[in-house]
Amino acid sequence: MTAAWAYALAFYAAAAILVGGLAWRIADYWRTPAPLKIPTTPAPTTRGGVALRLAREVLLFESLFRSNLWIWLFGWLFHVGLALVLARHLRYFTEPVWGWVVFIQPFGILGGFLMAAGLAGLLARRLAVERIRYISTPSDILMLVLLLVITISGLVMKYVSPTDVVAVKVFFLGLLRFELHPLPAELHLRVHLALVAALMIVFPFSKLLHAPGIFFSPTRNQADDPRERRHLAPWAARLDREG
Amino acid sequence: MSTKVEAPPLRKYPVIPVLDIGAMSASKPYVASDKIQEAIGFPGELAPDWEAKAIAKMAELLGRYRSLKVYLDACVHCGACSDKCHYFIGTGDPKNMPVARQDLMRAVYRRHFTLAGRIAPKLVGARDFTPELLQDWYSYYHQCSECRRCSVFCPYGIDTAEITMAAREIMDAIGLGQKYSNEIIGKVHRIGNNLGLPGPALEDTLLGLEEDVKEDTGVDVRYPLDAKGAEVLLVTPSADFFAEPHVESLIGYGKVFHAAGVSWTLSSHASEAGNFGMFIGNYEQLRKIALRVREAALELGVKRIVVGECGHAWRVAYSFWNTLVGIGAGGDDPFAVELQNQLDHRYRQPTHICEFTWDLIERGALRLDPSANDHRIVTFHDSCNVARASRMGDFPGGQFEIPRAIIRAVANRFVEMAPETIREKTFCCGGGGGLLTDELLELRVKGALPRMEALQEIAERDGVNFMATICAICKAQFSKVLPYYGFKMSMVGGVHQLVSTAIRLGSND
Numbered sequence: 001m002t003a004a005w006a007y008a009l010a011f012y013a014a015a016a017i018l019v020g021g022l023a024w025r026i027a028d029y030w031r032t033p034a035p036l037k038i039p040t041t042p043a044p045t046t047r048g049g050v051a052l053r054l055a056r057e058v059l060l061f062e063s064l065f066r067s068n069l070w071i072w073l074f075g076w077l078f079h080v081g082l083a084l085v086l087a088r089h090l091r092y093f094t095e096p097v098w099g100w101v102v103f104i105q106p107f108g109i110l111g112g113f114l115m116a117a118g119l120a121g122l123l124a125r126r127l128a129v130e131r132i133r134y135i136s137t138p139s140d141i142l143m144l145v146l147l148l149v150i151t152i153s154g155l156v157m158k159y160v161s162p163t164d165v166v167a168v169k170v171f172f173l174g175l176l177r178f179e180l181h182p183l184p185a186e187l188h189l190r191v192h193l194a195l196v197a198a199l200m201i202v203f204p205f206s207k208l209l210h211a212p213g214i215f216f217s218p219t220r221n222q223a224d225d226p227r228e229r230r231h232l233a234p235w236a237a238r239l240d241r242e243g
Numbered sequence: 244m245s246t247k248v249e250a251p252p253l254r255k256y257p258v259i260p261v262l263d264i265g266a267m268s269a270s271k272p273y274v275a276s277d278k279i280q281e282a283i284g285f286p287g288e289l290a291p292d293w294e295a296k297a298i299a300k301m302a303e304l305l306g307r308y309r310s311l312k313v314y315l316d317a318c319v320h321c322g323a324c325s326d327k328c329h330y331f332i333g334t335g336d337p338k339n340m341p342v343a344r345q346d347l348m349r350a351v352y353r354r355h356f357t358l359a360g361r362i363a364p365k366l367v368g369a370r371d372f373t374p375e376l377l378q379d380w381y382s383y384y385h386q387c388s389e390c391r392r393c394s395v396f397c398p399y400g401i402d403t404a405e406i407t408m409a410a411r412e413i414m415d416a417i418g419l420g421q422k423y424s425n426e427i428i429g430k431v432h433r434i435g436n437n438l439g440l441p442g443p444a445l446e447d448t449l450l451g452l453e454e455d456v457k458e459d460t461g462v463d464v465r466y467p468l469d470a471k472g473a474e475v476l477l478v479t480p481s482a483d484f485f486a487e488p489h490v491e492s493l494i495g496y497g498k499v500f501h502a503a504g505v506s507w508t509l510s511s512h513a514s515e516a517g518n519f520g521m522f523i524g525n526y527e528q529l530r531k532i533a534l535r536v537r538e539a540a541l542e543l544g545v546k547r548i549v550v551g552e553c554g555h556a557w558r559v560a561y562s563f564w565n566t567l568v569g570i571g572a573g574g575d576d577p578f579a580v581e582l583q584n585q586l587d588h589r590y591r592q593p594t595h596i597c598e599f600t601w602d603l604i605e606r607g608a609l610r611l612d613p614s615a616n617d618h619r620i621v622t623f624h625d626s627c628n629v630a631r632a633s634r635m636g637d638f639p640g641g642q643f644e645i646p647r648a649i650i651r652a653v654a655n656r657f658v659e660m661a662p663e664t665i666r667e668k669t670f671c672c673g674g675g676g677g678l679l680t681d682e683l684l685e686l687r688v689k690g691a692l693p694r695m696e697a698l699q700e701i702a703e704r705d706g707v708n709f710m711a712t713i714c715a716i717c718k719a720q721f722s723k724v725l726p727y728y729g730f731k732m733s734m735v736g737g738v739h740q741l742v743s744t745a746i747r748l749g750s751n752d
Contacts, residue, residue, distance in 0.1 A: 032309040037562045040394045042639035067323040067396035130262055132322040134337045137368035140320050205358045210399055213317030218310045219400035226562045230574035240578040
């Protein structure tokens with residue numbers, strides 16, 4: 001049970017750091033003013049238009065599509081795959097499992113392959129394309145490797161050496177109720193879970209902040225209406241009063 | 244530059260250059276003297292404790308600008324921007340890739356403001372702010388024209404211009420300013436315009452223009468200065484007063500006002516539309532320069548404010564004036580209301596001269612003879628700040644359509660450059676963002692490469708011999724660099740230069 005204890009603590013800590021860290025970063029972004037109107041134009045002129053622009057960016061990676069088809073393809077495949085995989089994993093945290101989660105189970109498996117393909121493509125580009133190798137830091141490569149190992153260990157559990165998923169589910173449902181249950185001992189499961197916890201922990205301190213960041217990007221989230229509305233940050237308004 | 248500057252060869256196919264590490268590390272603008280620095284409230288020279296001061300300034304800016312904070316965090320090094328900058332394309336220097344340029348600051352940010360950078364700097368590319376890194380800042384943050392092309396292609400909209408502006412602001416705060424921009428800002432405060440033309444000189448120039456136009460057309464077109472009670476205040480870049488080809492457009496504005504029967508005036512107090520406060524990223528300077536326009540508008544009692552052909556000036560006017568000094572609509576605080584009550588809100592405030600002219604053309608209020616421009620085969624260069632940081636008219640993209648509509652109304656022969664080089668994907672002229680200075684000539688020539696390639700293509704194919712643009716910096720930059728690529732410098736000119744040629748004044752024809 002020592003390992004179960006360690007994993008339980010790790011996941012509680014990881015969840016707390018993920019949620020707390022993200023809340024802290026988001027609050028920080030929220031509180032920091034955007035004193036000037038800087039949407040990249042042509043930009044929507046209404047809030048509704050801005051919501052659509054952001055939706056296209058988040059769901060379709062519109063700007064990236066216009067920029068580089070290879071990066072778009074690999075990046076988009078990875079993210080869509082990740083979304084499917086996350087949805088599939090909801091079955092470990094719900095009892096009974098929600099109907100739509102049951103429905104998407106096979107798509108979740110497809111998602112695993114999409115993730116692996118996308119990540120492999122991104123890693124290959126990072127190592128092979130001179131410009132991208134130049135801008136890469138060790139953490140950029142490690143992040144891809146981390147995600148790739150998580151993905152592959154997950155696929156191994158599905159196709160090569162199945163683990164006792166029922167026991168895994170009992171473990172995680174237990175965590176939700178603050179009860180400790182044993183965790184199966186296979187190495188690939190242990191690696192999979194440890195790296196997921198690591199990913200959760202680094203999330204708020206790394207470039208993974210691009211996820212909340214896009215919603216706070218003034219070039220994308222501002223409406224193009226500076227002549228119609230006076231946009232004034234609090235610190236800038238003080239300059240008006242001081243004359 | 245002591246060595247002779249040569250233009251890079253035009254590429255047949257726009258392949259991405261092979262990295263040429265350090266190719267442009269020696270390119271640096273002259274450093275501002277202590278006099279220039281102190282005149283606009285910056286320290287005169289680099290202090291011994293500059294590093295601590297720089298970090299403190301960075302902390303202040305991170306609290307002031309959400310863009311800076313989010314953009315330093317969000318980049319994933321995907322490389323989407325890496326081949327989009329005209330300076331990278333022209334020089335091959337990897338530090339001119341937008342992401343690498345940002346990383347010069349991101350390295351310091353990570354070292355001092357993030358957990359990962361404090362614990363494991365090497366892992367995340369964090370670096371101490373060493374004197375060598377500061378030299379790289381000075382060099383490469385003055386190889387960015389703040390044109391925002393990279394921000395169009397970034398999946399998170401990261402705008403390198405925001406990073407460049409912050410970097411220049413930090414360097415100014417520690418006493419390492421750029422001579423060209425900071426000297427000009429001092430001139431605006433002292434005299435009222437970037438070129439340092441005092442009121443009497445302006446008056447002389449304008450009288451001369453009146454005589455020239457009378458001689459040319461036989462019509463008494465007025466170019467009024469400081470005329471109280473005029474309907475329109477025209478704020479235009481000071482280059483329009485004497486530089487070629489800029490002055491041709493100023494002549495054109497006057498003819499349009501004359502034909503429309505609208506009373507207008509220039510102001511000696513606000514004889515500059517340009518606002519280099521933006522280039523150095525300093526909000527207080529930006530605001531202080533814009534205040535002159537507000538003061539002139541209140542003093543002269545005008546109902547409308549129209550802005551002449553200038554790219555970054557139109558960005559400042561369109562996007563920032565309402566925020567900075569209340570020139571616009573929708574303000575309800577006493578500061579904004581003071582001016583907004585005076586302005587006539589049947590019109591857009593401020594109005595671009597192209598919006599003004601196009602409204603007249605649409606109403607049939609101008610008599611135009613496009614065949615007068617038949618000796619020209621015209622193309623249009625979208626200026627970066629107009630294209631990616633502003634708008635004209637009532638719909639997104641009006642900044643592309645309206646100038647083109649005017650050109651089509653005043654000239655018969657119009658040809659577009661390649662689609663990936665125009666509109667929001669336009670390439671900077673290579674001289675924007677405070678880089679229009681002689682010591683940066685090599686950079687300017689090389690940075691013009693992608694635009695020159697697009698121009699070459701249609702010059703060969705369609706015989707294009709005139710590139711119209713609506714920016715004083717574009718005009719000056721192209722006049723200088725066109726000859727390096729084998730073009731005539733007179734090939735560049737203003738949209739209102741074309742209008743000026745085509746417009747028919749007077750009642751008898």
